[in-house]
Amino acid sequence: MTKDFSRAASGVVTKAERDQRIAARPKPRAELHLTPQGWETNEVRRQIDQESESRIRHIDERLKAARENFENGHARALLRGRAKGDFERGR
Numbered sequence: 001m002t003k004d005f006s007r008a009a010s011g012v013v014t015k016a017e018r019d020q021r022i023a024a025r026p027k028p029r030a031e032l033h034l035t036p037q038g039w040e041t042n043e044v045r046r047q048i049d050q051e052s053e054s055r056i057r058h059i060d061e062r063l064k065a066a067r068e069n070f071e072n073g074h075a076r077a078l079l080r081g082r083a084k085g086d087f088e089r090g091r
Contacts (some may be wrong), residue, residue, distance in 0.1 A: 018059040021052055 026049065 013059040013062040015059075015063060018056060020064070021056050021059075024052070055068075 027047075
Protein backbone atom coordinates (compact mmCIF):
# COMPACT_ATOMS: atom_id res chain seq x y z
CA MET A 1 0.00 0.00 0.00
CA THR A 2 1.21 3.45 -0.80
CA LYS A 3 0.68 6.70 1.06
CA ASP A 4 -1.70 7.81 -1.69
CA PHE A 5 -3.98 4.85 -1.00
CA SER A 6 -4.19 5.49 2.75
CA ARG A 7 -4.76 9.19 2.11
CA ALA A 8 -7.50 8.45 -0.44
CA ALA A 9 -9.42 6.42 2.13
CA SER A 10 -9.45 9.29 4.64
CA GLY A 11 -12.49 10.99 3.07
CA VAL A 12 -10.89 14.46 3.02
CA VAL A 13 -10.81 15.99 -0.44
CA THR A 14 -8.92 19.03 -1.59
CA LYS A 15 -8.54 20.93 -4.82
CA ALA A 16 -4.78 20.48 -4.54
CA GLU A 17 -5.15 16.68 -4.54
CA ARG A 18 -7.49 16.91 -7.54
CA ASP A 19 -5.01 19.06 -9.45
CA GLN A 20 -2.16 16.72 -8.51
CA ARG A 21 -4.06 13.66 -9.76
CA ILE A 22 -5.03 15.38 -13.01
CA ALA A 23 -1.39 16.38 -13.55
CA ALA A 24 -0.34 12.77 -12.87
CA ARG A 25 -2.60 11.37 -15.59
CA PRO A 26 -0.52 9.35 -18.02
CA LYS A 27 0.42 11.18 -21.19
CA PRO A 28 1.03 9.03 -24.26
CA ARG A 29 4.57 9.29 -25.61
CA ALA A 30 6.57 7.32 -28.10
CA GLU A 31 9.74 6.10 -26.44
CA LEU A 32 11.86 3.02 -26.08
CA HIS A 33 11.97 1.44 -22.64
CA LEU A 34 12.43 -1.93 -21.00
CA THR A 35 9.09 -2.19 -19.21
CA PRO A 36 7.74 -5.73 -19.39
CA GLN A 37 4.71 -6.07 -21.61
CA GLY A 38 1.79 -8.44 -21.41
CA TRP A 39 -1.76 -8.69 -20.23
CA GLU A 40 -0.82 -8.52 -16.52
CA THR A 41 1.10 -5.27 -16.94
CA ASN A 42 -1.72 -3.75 -18.96
CA GLU A 43 -4.34 -4.94 -16.45
CA VAL A 44 -2.47 -3.46 -13.48
CA ARG A 45 -1.96 -0.14 -15.29
CA ARG A 46 -5.66 -0.06 -16.27
CA GLN A 47 -6.74 -0.68 -12.66
CA ILE A 48 -4.45 2.05 -11.33
CA ASP A 49 -5.71 4.54 -13.92
CA GLN A 50 -9.32 3.55 -13.23
CA GLU A 51 -8.90 4.08 -9.47
CA SER A 52 -7.31 7.48 -10.05
CA GLU A 53 -10.11 8.58 -12.42
CA SER A 54 -12.68 7.37 -9.88
CA ARG A 55 -11.01 9.42 -7.15
CA ILE A 56 -10.96 12.51 -9.41
CA ARG A 57 -14.72 12.11 -10.04
CA HIS A 58 -15.32 11.70 -6.29
CA ILE A 59 -13.30 14.84 -5.52
CA ASP A 60 -15.16 16.82 -8.20
CA GLU A 61 -18.52 15.76 -6.71
CA ARG A 62 -17.47 16.64 -3.16
CA LEU A 63 -16.06 20.03 -4.17
CA LYS A 64 -19.19 20.80 -6.21
CA ALA A 65 -21.42 19.92 -3.24
CA ALA A 66 -19.29 22.06 -0.90
CA ARG A 67 -19.45 25.01 -3.33
CA GLU A 68 -23.24 24.68 -3.64
CA ASN A 69 -23.65 24.49 0.15
CA PHE A 70 -21.47 27.56 0.57
CA GLU A 71 -23.36 29.54 -2.07
CA ASN A 72 -26.76 28.51 -0.67
CA GLY A 73 -25.69 29.33 2.89
CA HIS A 74 -24.33 32.70 1.82
CA ALA A 75 -27.55 33.55 -0.04
CA ARG A 76 -29.67 32.51 2.96
CA ALA A 77 -27.52 34.60 5.30
CA LEU A 78 -28.01 37.64 3.08
CA LEU A 79 -31.77 37.10 3.01
CA ARG A 80 -31.88 36.57 6.77
CA GLY A 81 -29.99 39.82 7.33
CA ARG A 82 -32.26 41.69 4.94
CA ALA A 83 -35.40 40.28 6.60
CA LYS A 84 -34.12 41.21 10.04
CA GLY A 85 -33.33 44.75 8.86
CA ASP A 86 -36.79 45.10 7.31
CA PHE A 87 -38.41 43.88 10.51
CA GLU A 88 -36.44 46.35 12.62
CA ARG A 89 -37.38 49.23 10.31
CA GLY A 90 -41.05 48.24 10.43
CA ARG A 91 -41.30 48.60 14.20
